[in-house]
Amino acid sequence: MEDNQNIYRLQGLSCTNCAAKFEKNIRAIETVEDVQLNFGAMKITVKGDASIEQLEKAGAFDGIKVYPERQRLEKPEPFWKKRENIAAMISLVFIIAGYVAFFQEGENSPVTIGLFALAILIGGFDLFKVGLQNLAKLEFDMKTLMTVAVIGAALIGEWAEGAVVVFLFAVSEALEAYSIDKARQSIKALMEIAPNRATVRRGTEVMEIDVEDVRIGDIMLIKPGQKLAMDGEVIKGQSSINQAAITGESIPVHKMAGDEVFAGTLNEEGALEVRVTKRAEDTTIAKIIHLVEEAQAERAPSQQFVDKFAKYYTPAIMVVALLVAVVPPLLFGASWSEWVYSGLAVLVVGCPCALVISTPVAIVTAIGNAARKGVLIKGGIHLEETGKLKVVAFDKTGTLTEGKPAVTDVISLSDMDTDEILGVSGAIESFSQHPLASAIVRKAEQAGAETVPASDFRSITGKGAKASIGNETYYIGSPNLFEETLSIPEDVSRQVKELQEQGKTVMLLGTGQEIKGLIAVADQVRKSSASIIKKLHQLGIGKTVMLTGDNEATGQAIGHQLGLSETRAELLPEDKLAFIRTLRGQNGNVAMVGDGVNDAPALAAATVGIAMGGAGTDAALETADVALMADDLEKLPYTIALSRKTLAIIKQNISFAILVKIAALLLVVPGWLTLWLAIFADMGATLIVVANSLRLLRTKE
Incomplete structure (x- = not known):
């Protein structure tokens, strides 16, 4: 983190307009250099010097409370205990009393007017305070529009309507704050996952300390039924760990010495000793929370459109309201009080609340639900791009397959026996990082093949490797590697082809003059891959493609087994990248699914890069646009379905918010638009948009 930059959590921030105003007030503090407010995550980053008191003073207009980032927030006040909600209830009592007086004493009785005036003052005190300040600065937000409308109603003698508008506005504000809080619940739930304290052993001393004080290398003691407070590596004991909080997998995973474990996961039956490997702020769950909060702050394309629209829309509504109030009386001699009243109703109905909130609530809810x-x-x-996907491309190894190839055949084609072939192959491949190399090394160890010393190792990109053993240079790699230097005998070519048709990858071992033997390796296809491809086709994904560096025959065998639309084999990393670019050119929106390590360029080139196994690899979390935390594709159809539902809901929200405004404004023509109907239209639209967005919480896998 940069020097002099502090992050705080907020409580009580009620609307996007208030957020913009709060940010502006903080910028006005002389010692503050920069400020960034994240409305979805209720966080603020302040660069420069500002005390919590100064920040709370800047947010006093909305009752905003400020806390240091690492501090767990107090439980918010219950809905009915909030000062503004109590004021609204008292206002309602005076409105009811006002209507009683209205029917007994008459509309213009001082008692009736007095009761409605009290209802307006008590219920609208906070509203007027902000609205009048804004009016003085010529800032036209929702509260300014409301203040003008209520004062205007009082001036033309519509005291009852002014009081009802104040009360309904207070109710809509309270319900909106409650609904947004519900959408943010997903982040709060994530923050509660990991415990605050951990039991650690340092030397011979065992103590329970705050997670912030736990150091890397401390030994954490985990009893059965306890949650892990930190990420680490098991050094003693074995147990089943429920990782659902991090990876979404419902089946517990067996862990033993050497395995990685994550903060926030639940130890089921055994006792474990875990060496802490990350500080509290670097744990996987801390990273997830950070990434989700950043994601919720990022403006989606539809939100950018709405924000731009609202910027011009509010002043336009002010002009329309003024014209409605002034033109008919001036030009056509109509009644001033009637048309000023209609102008005020236009102001109220013109509030862009429903429109401004239509996108962020849907996005905050969907991202939180997915996390x-x-x-x-x-x-x-x-999220929006995933909802528009037409093509999904998969890396083969480790994505559609288990990624742990095993040697299936070792065949001698010379005077060397199979153990010698394994010994020489294992010696060369022990220098290589390739998954196929580790399969050969493992097989050589299992077979007890004699280890021979190799030197001058050199990797031949995409084809194999070579090294010196004794006085001879040995090559190991794909048949292509040998075709360049030797002509492969026909019977060997036939054997290679047969093995490849079975979905196996064949590597030849030989010198510059002779092929000594062949080794066939097969990667096991994941059990769930075929059903996931089928689900994607059912969801309407037009094309599924597998990209692999394997030979054509192996690629086609696996592609056919899984029911993929297309298979591209024998691709080098740069070929995958070029192919993704071609797919984008032909089809528009393309996803690339890989394990995030060697697929980084292709993931970056796709419209949406989807990495698997995000819980274990930082690379996956960093390079991908979407990370499936479990090392499994099970969640891919759910993610696409959720994104599509979110897109549909955003479109519904924007269309509905605009249509309600147009319909209400058209009521001005026959003079049917009353003030209370205007606020009902505005409040109703806002609440329906929020409720529609909250449907995303129920999206099932």
Whole structure:
């Protein structure tokens, strides 16, 4: 973190307009250099010097409370105990009393007017305070429009309507704050996952300390039924760990010495000793929370459109309201009080609340819901793009297959026996990082093949490797590697082809003059891959493609087995990248699914890069737009379905918010638009938009 930059959590921030105003007030503090407010995550980053008291003073207009980032927030005040909600209830009592007086004493009785005036003052005190300040600065937000409308109603003698408008506005504000809080619940749930304290052993001393004080290398003691407070590596004991909170997998995973474990996961039956490997702020759950909060702050394309629209829309409504109030009386001699009243109603109905909130609530809810299910979507833009996908491309190894190839055949084609072939192959491949190399090394060890010393190792990109053993240079790699230097005998070519048709990858071992033997390796296809491809086709994904560096025959065998639309084999990393670019050119929106380590360029080139196994690899979390935290594709159809539902809901929200405004404004023509009907239209639209967005919480896998 940069020097002099502090992050705080907020409580009580009620609307996007208030957020913009709060940010502006903080910028006005002389010692503050820069400020960034994240409305979805209720966080603020302040660069420069500002005390919590100064920040709370800047947010006093909305009753905003400020806390240091690492501090767990107090439980918010219950809905009915909030000062503004109590004021609204008292206002309602005076409105009821006002209507009683209205029917007994008459509309213009001082008692009636007095009761409605009290209702307006008590219920609208906070509203007027902000609205009048804004009016003085010529800032036209929702509260300014409301203040003008209520004062105008009082001036033309519509005291009852002014009081009802104040009360309904207070109710809509309270319900909106409650609904947004519900949408943010997903983040709060994530923050509560990991315990605050951990039991650690340092030397011979065992103590329970705050997670902030735990150091890397401390030994954490975990009893059965306890949650892990930190990420680490098991050094003693074995147990089943429920990782659902991080990866979304419902089946517990067996862990033993050497395995990685994550903060926030639940130890089921055994006792474990875990060496802490990350500080509290670097744990996987801390990273997830950080990424989700960043994602919720990022503006999606539809939100950018709405924000731009609202910027011009509010002043336009002020002009329309003024014209409605002034033109008919001036030009056509109509009644002033009637048309000023209609102008005020236009002001009220013109509030852009429903429109402004239509996108962020849907995005905050969807991203939070996905995070709880083990899917990290790193921004509104990626959520929208995932909803528009036409093509999904998969890396083969480790994505559609287990990624742990095993040697299936060792065949001698010379005077060397199979153990010698394994010994020489294992010696060369022990220098290589390739998954196929580790399969050969493992097989050589299992077979007890004699280890021979190798030197001058050199990797031949995409084809194999070579090294010196004794006085001879040995090559190991794909048949292509040998075709360049030797002509492969026909019977060997036939054997290679037969093995490849069975979905196996064949490597030849030989010198510059002779092929000594062949080794066939097969990667096991994941059990769930075929059903996931089928689900994607059912969801309407037009094309599924597998990209692999394997030979054509192996690629086609696996592609056919899984029911993929297309298979591209024998691709080098740069070929995958070029192919993704071609797919984008032909089809528009393309996703690339890989393990995030060697697929980084292709993931970056796709419209949406989806990495698997995000819980274990930082690379996956960093490079991908979407990370499936479990090392499994199970959540891919759910992610696409959720994104599509979010897109549909955003479109519904924007269309509905605009249509309600147009319909209400058209009521001005026959003079049917009353003040209370205007606020009902505005409040109703806002609440329906929020409720529609909250449906995303119920999206099932």
